[in-house]
Amino acid sequence: MTSSIIDSIIKARYLREGESSFEDICRRVAKAMGKDEKEISDFYEEMASFRFLPNSPTLMNAGTKLGQLSACFTLYVGDSIEEIFDAVKWGALIHKTGGGTGYNFSNIRPEGESVCSTEGVASGPISFMKVFNAATDVIKQGGRRRGANMGILNVWHPDILKFIESKKNEGDISNFNISVMVNDEFMRLVEAGEFDRTWIKHSDTGEEITVGSVWNGIIDGIWANGEPGVLFYDEINRKNMTPNLGLIDTTNPCGEQPLFHFESCVLGSLNLSKFLIEGKLDKTALERSTRLAVRFLDEIIDKNVYPIPQIEEATKKTRKIGLGLMGVHDALLILGIPYDSLEGRKFCEDTMEFVNKIGIDESHRLSEEKSEFPALKGSAWEDYAVRNAAVTTIAPTGTISILADCSSGIEPVFSYAYTRKDTVQKTFEILHPIFERELDKVVKSVAKNASESEELKREAIDTVHKTGSVQGIKWLPDDFKRIFKTALDIDWRSHVLMQAAFQKHVHASISKTINMPNSATKKDIESVLLLAWHEKLKGLTIYRTGSRQSVVLELSSDSDNENKADVNAQGLIQSEKRSERPKELCGKTYLCQSGCCRLYVTVNLLDDVPWEVFIRTVGIGGCEANSNALGRSISTGLQNGVPYQKFIRQFAKVNCVSAIRNKKSEGLSCADVVGKCIDLAASKKQITTLEDWEVSEVSGFGGFEKSKCPECGSTLDFGEGCNNGICKNCGWSGCL
Numbered sequence: 219m220t221s222s223i224i225d226s227i228i229k230a231r232y233l234r235e236g237e238s239s240f241e242d243i244c245r246r247v248a249k250a251m252g253k254d255e256k257e258i259s260d261f262y263e264e265m266a267s268f269r270f271l272p273n274s275p276t277l278m279n280a281g282t283k284l285g286q287l288s289a290c291f292t293l294y295v296g297d298s299i300e301e302i303f304d305a306v307k308w309g310a311l312i313h314k315t316g317g318g319t320g321y322n323f324s325n326i327r328p329e330g331e332s333v334c335s336t337e338g339v340a341s342g343p344i345s346f347m348k349v350f351n352a353a354t355d356v357i358k359q360g361g362r363r364r365g366a367n368m369g370i371l372n373v374w375h376p377d378i379l380k381f382i383e384s385k386k387n388e389g390d391i392s393n394f395n396i397s398v399m400v401n402d403e404f405m406r407l408v409e410a411g412e413f414d415r416t417w418i419k420h421s422d423t424g425e426e427i428t429v430g431s432v433w434n435g436i437i438d439g440i441w442a443n444g445e446p447g448v449l450f451y452d453e454i455n456r457k458n459m460t461p462n463l464g465l466i467d468t469t470n471p472c473g474e475q476p477l478f479h480f481e482s483c484v485l486g487s488l489n490l491s492k493f494l495i496e497g498k499l500d501k502t503a504l505e506r507s508t509r510l511a512v513r514f515l516d517e518i519i520d521k522n523v524y525p526i527p528q529i530e531e532a533t534k535k536t537r538k539i540g541l542g543l544m545g546v547h548d549a550l551l552i553l554g555i556p557y558d559s560l561e562g563r564k565f566c567e568d569t570m571e572f573v574n575k576i577g578i579d580e581s582h583r584l585s586e587e588k589s590e591f592p593a594l595k596g597s598a599w600e601d602y603a604v605r606n607a608a609v610t611t612i613a614p615t616g617t618i619s620i621l622a623d624c625s626s627g628i629e630p631v632f633s634y635a636y637t638r639k640d641t642v643q644k645t646f647e648i649l650h651p652i653f654e655r656e657l658d659k660v661v662k663s664v665a666k667n668a669s670e671s672e673e674l675k676r677e678a679i680d681t682v683h684k685t686g687s688v689q690g691i692k693w694l695p696d697d698f699k700r701i702f703k704t705a706l707d708i709d710w711r712s713h714v715l716m717q718a719a720f721q722k723h724v725h726a727s728i729s730k731t732i733n734m735p736n737s738a739t740k741k742d743i744e745s746v747l748l749l750a751w752h753e754k755l756k757g758l759t760i761y762r763t764g765s766r767q768s769v770v771l772e773l774s775s776d777s778d779n780e781n782k783a784d785v786n787a788q789g790l791i792q793s794e795k796r797s798e799r800p801k802e803l804c805g806k807t808y809l810c811q812s813g814c815c816r817l818y819v820t821v822n823l824l825d826d827v828p829w830e831v832f833i834r835t836v837g838i839g840g841c842e843a844n845s846n847a848l849g850r851s852i853s854t855g856l857q858n859g860v861p862y863q864k865f866i867r868q869f870a871k872v873n874c875v876s877a878i879r880n881k882k883s884e885g886l887s888c889a890d891v892v893g894k895c896i897d898l899a900a901s902k903k904q905i906t907t908l909e910d911w912e913v914s915e916v917s918g919f920g921g922f923e924k925s926k927c928p929e930c931g932s933t934l935d936f937g938e939g940c941n942n943g944i945c946k947n948c949g950w951s952g953c954l
Contacts, residue, residue: 223620223648224240224620224621224623227617227620227621228240228243228621231274231278231617232274232277232278234246234278234281234282240266240621241266243277244262244265244266245262246280246281246282247261247265247272247276247277247280247281248261248262248265249281250280250281250521251280251514251517251518251521252517253517257513260510261510261514264507264510264511264514267492268489268492268621268622268623268624269488269489269492269493269503269507270486270487270488270489270507270510270511270514271486271487271489271615271618271621271622272287272484272485272486272514272515272518272618273287273288273289273484273485273486273613273618274289274316274617274618275287275288275289275315275316275317276484276486276518277618278316279315279316280518280521284315284316284523285521285522285523286315286316286317286522286523286524286525287484287518287521287522287523288317288482288483288484288518288522288533289316289317289318289470289483289484289485289613290317290318290320290470290471290474290475290477290482290483290485290540291312291317291318291319291320291470291477291480291481291482291525291529292319292320292321292468292469292470292475292477292478292479292480292481292482293305293308293309293312293319293320293321293468293479293480294479294480295321295322295323295325295326295346296325296326297325297326297327302326302346302349305321305350306349306350306353308525308526309321309350309353309354309365309367310353310354310357311525311526312525313354313357313365313366314357314525315523315525317482317525318365318366318367318368318470318471318472319366319367319368319470319471320367320368320370320468320469320470320471320475320477321350321367321368321369321370321468322370322371322372322399322467322468323343323346323347323369323370323371323381324343324370324371324372324375324399324467326340326342326343326346327340327342328340328342328343328375328376328377328420328422329341329342329343329344329345329377329380330342330420330422330423331376331421331422332422342377342380343371343375343377343381344377344380344381344384347369347384347391347394348391350367350369350393350394351367351391351392351393351394354366354367354393355393365393366393366395366471366951367393367394367395367471368394368395368396368397368468368469368470368471368472368473369381369391369394369395369396369397370396370397370398370399370449370467370468370469371396371398371399372398372399372401372451372467373398373399373400373401373404373417373432374401374404374417374418375418376418376420376421376425376427378398378418378427378432378435379427379431379432379435381396381398381446382398382432382435382436382439382446383435383439384396385439385443385445385446386439386442386443388443392942395445395447395471395472395473395759395939395940395941395942396445396446396447397446397447397448397449397469397473397757398436398446398447398448398449399449399451399467400448400449400450400451401450401451401452402450402451402452404417404429404432405450405748405751407429408429408433408748409748412429413428413429413430413433413434414428414429414430415428415429416428416429417429417431417432418432433744436448436747437740437743437744437747438740440743440760440762441738441739441740441743441762441765442765443765443941444759444760444761444762444765444936444941445941447473447757447758447759447760447939447941448747448750448757448758449469449473449476449756449757450750450751450755450756450757451467453751453754453755453756454466454476454727454756454757457725457756458476459536459597459598459599459607459608459725460478460536460593460596460597460598460607461596461597461598462593462595462596462597463478463535463536463593464478466478469727469757470483471940472613472614472729472759472938472939472940473727473728473729473756473757473758473759473939474540474542474611474612474613474614474726474727474728474729474939475538475540475611475613475726475727476726476727476756477538478532478536479532480526480528480529480531480532480533481529481532481533481536481538482522482524482529482532482533483533483538483539483540483608483611483726484515484518484519484522484539484540485515485539485540485541485542485611485613486511486514486515486539486540486541486542487541487542487543487544487613487615487618487619487627488504488507488508488511488541488542488543488544488573489543489544489545489622489624490543490544490545490546490548490549490569491545491548491549491552491624491625492545493507493549494549494552494553497552497553497554499549499565499569501572504569504572504573504576505572505576508541508573508576508577508580509576509580511541511577512539512541512577512580512581512584512606512609513580513584515539515540515541516537516539516581516584516605516606518539519533519534519537519539534592535591535592535593536591536592536593536606536607536608537591537605537606537607538606538607538608538726539606539608539609540608540610540611540613540726541573541577541609541610541611542610542611542612542613542615542627542724543569543570543573543612543627543628544615544618544619544622544624544625544626544627544628545619545622545624545625546566546625546627546628546629547625547628547629547630547631548624548625548631548652550562550565550566551631551652551653551656551701551702552652553565554701555701556700556701556703557630557703557708557712557716558630558703558708558709558712558716562716563715563716563719564719566628566716566719566720567719567720567722567723570610570719570720570722570723570724571722571723573610573723574609574610574723574724574725577609577610578604578609581604581605581606581609582602582603582604582605584604584605584606585603585604585605586603588605589605590603590604590605591604591605591606591607593607594607608725608726609725610723610724610725610726611724611725611726611727611728612627612628612720612724612727612728612729612730613627613729614626614627614729614938614939614940614944614951615627615938616938616940616944616951617951620946623651626935626937626938626944627729627730627937627938628716628717628720628728628730629705629730629731629937629938630703630704630705630708630713630733631650631653631704631705632686632704632705632706632935632937632946633682633686633704634649634650634653634682634688634702634704635647635648635649635650635653635679635682635683636648636933636946637683647679647683649679653702656698656701656702657675657678657698658675660694660695660698661674661675661678664693674693677691678691678694684901686704686706687703687704687706687707688702689703689707705731705733705937706733706735706763708733710732710733710734710738710742710745710746710760711749713730713731713732713733714732714746714749714750714753714755714758715753716730717730717732717750717753717755717758718750718753718754718755721753721754721755721756727755727756727757728755728756728939729938729939729940730758730759730937730938730939731759731760731761731936731937731938731939731940731941732746732750732758732759732760732761733761733763733936733937734746734760734761734762734763735762735763736762736763736764736765738762743760743762746758746760747760759939759940759941761936761937761941763936799824799829799830799857800824803822803823803824803829803830804822804823805820805821805822805823805899806820806821806895806898806899807819807820807821808820808821808895808898809836810884810885810891810894810895811880811882811883811884811891812840812874812876812877812880812883812884812885812887812888812891813874813875813876813877813878813879813880813883813887813888814839814840814874814876814877814880814888815835815836815837815838815839815840815888816835816836816837816839816840817833817834817835817836817840817845817888817891817892818832818833818834818835818836819831819832819833819891819892819895820832820833821895821896821898821899821900823899823900826900827862827900828856828862828896828899828900829853829856829857830849830852830853830856830857831849831852831853831856831892831895831896832849833845833846833848833849833892834846840888844888845888848888848889848892849892852865852892852896862896862897862900863897865892865893865896866893866894866896866897867893868893869887869889869890869892869893870886870890870893872886872887872889872890873886873887874886874887874888877890877891927943927945927950
């Protein structure tokens, strides 16, 4: 990655007064955390070398007056107005200092239930979630990080169906990820196929909710836009390291930290790609960095400035830390091990087992030097004293992995080629360095001369830019394509099994997304959830490519945003109104077959973007007036700022019986055919045969729009448990 991008992220998010470089940040943080010159030097070297980085709040706030260093918090939400609005206030204080909050709203009585104190009826948990969401909208985290929340409802709550559908319309409750907390009893009924079994009976109304209605609601929501996520209540509590303190029902925003109410956790990640020597894992170096990281994170607990007293008390009672990994896929690429292979999972499981073992041992040493965590008695550690009730987790590493120029967390690489923009909106191409190095080797081995070598490399890069994959390039060797799979090339089963491999040796949980293709069915999603439950995951997020059409927006108050996208009433990106039509425009005309007629579709472009559309029927069938009206409507929208991708996406959802029955139809309806033409014109793809048309559809044309970052306009990635998106260009995240 170019230094200009990293420099801009550092400047925007981490630099404090008097600092001008990442090394300055590392010195400030190391000085704040180290107990003596030796430890300060060690901590500095770990961060400056990118072998280890703590979570963003520590990089931003260590050594400053603010001093809030934790990333994740959970809060208690009671059923009374006083308790609910106390939680709103606490959440605002946390967001202001750079943290994210998790809430379980299951204590709030269901909508319609009687309220004795007021002789009225309850409005239910969803109504209060909207209050929390509105509060988050007006709190910007220290001016550097946006507010992020996890909203949880237990599957046995009477309002569970309303909760599942609470984010059905994108833009609703936009500052929350939502997850359903399911138990083993529910999952056993699902697996047994007892969908007609009554699951909940509303005490006041007598309404009955079946197992099937809840399960289908979860599946439908995930298929539509990736929410809700699912948390496995019994597995979380089977692995609860301090059961003496009660049961856990809440996690932080990306789900990797199941915590008691009012607990917080500081996170940090080791960059696995930095611990390889001559094709092997350097365990000596990894052990040293792991021990230093545990000491670093433990020290934060004492140096931290906590937002409220309850959080300080609960945190210091268990002293949980979350040490994890990033750069995992990079390490596998360097070693030449496929991510979705048994060998890859074995390497990752063994590595995590090693880090966990060393982390526990260092926590034990700290307990002997200082003291064990106060809630040790009755815990899983009663016979082996440690300083920290939990040591390991796999956290999202959205921004810190950009700083370290490595792959995010344990996620597979999303794309090996990006188009990025710098701070002055200059566009340039970024290639994954390992991919580029190995591609150069392959190209040299198959090309006859320098000219062909350049041509082949350009073809590979352009293909990755367009499709996100090299799997369709015939001249690339199979072993290259086997290694350089992306998140979307890897099947869902391998995603789940990799998460399970790590979970075996992680105390807390894992922030990871199970990526699925746009073509994934609801049955596929059902299979993912059942496998995850059987593999003893504590929770998971599923994202079907292209299902999420828009993202949470955060508009900066900077004056330079005046020329950026505006936000309409629904919270969706709306482009500026475009200039007047010039005298002459260039475009393309397509002759297409729909269900009831043939169509001439002309798409004219202005500045390489669709500007106007003309539609005319050919021969017998169809309706000339309707075609004319459709073209005029599209043109009016394009000329008034509606992105052309929205027409493509919406038209792809329109089904016509005539088109479905007509095997020669090139779309699901006339509108769908027109949408494909718009997409093809914008992409400048040459279509000469029906086969070309079908291939273009398979590669993603006409089906969905890639969501864009609201700050810089780059394409967002969807991973690490955040379905609001992560920008690899500027570091913006909808969750972190």
